[in-house]
Amino acid sequence: MPVGAILRRCERAVVTAYRELRGTGADDLSAFRACTTLYRVHHPEASVQEARRLVAEWIDHHIVRGDSGPTPGCDCD
Numbered sequence: 001m002p003v004g005a006i007l008r009r010c011e012r013a014v015v016t017a018y019r020e021l022r023g024t025g026a027d028d029l030s031a032f033r034a035c036t037t038l039y040r041v042h043h044p045e046a047s048v049q050e051a052r053r054l055v056a057e058w059i060d061h062h063i064v065r066g067d068s069g070p071t072p073g074c075d076c077d
Contacts, residue, residue, distance in 0.1 A: 006062070008076055010042035014055055015062045032059070043074060 006012040014035045021031035032055060039051040046054075054073055061071045 008073060010039055010076060011058050011071065011073055013042065014039055014058055018055075018059055018063065032056070035059070043076070046074075 006015060017038050018031050018035050021034055022028070026034070032052075035055045036048070036051045039055055040046055040048070043051070058071055058073065061067050
């Protein structure tokens with residue numbers, strides 16, 4: 001699924017950042033942590049646990065499974 005098809009800006013930013021970090025040699029955990037921080041920049045009201053859960057779901061959905069359907073997540077655009 002092309003990243004441009006992801007509707008939520010925060011979700012698109014997270015998936016793009018994860019792909020780029022992994023593509024430049026970052027290990028999985030470092031990329032995941034950076035993306036969790038990125039999510040919290042978009043949503044400072046989110047707890048670390050909530051951010052980790054959503055980032056993990058989005059990475060699994062878009063990158064691991066390559067699914068193009070809708071994802072659970074925040075209510076933003």
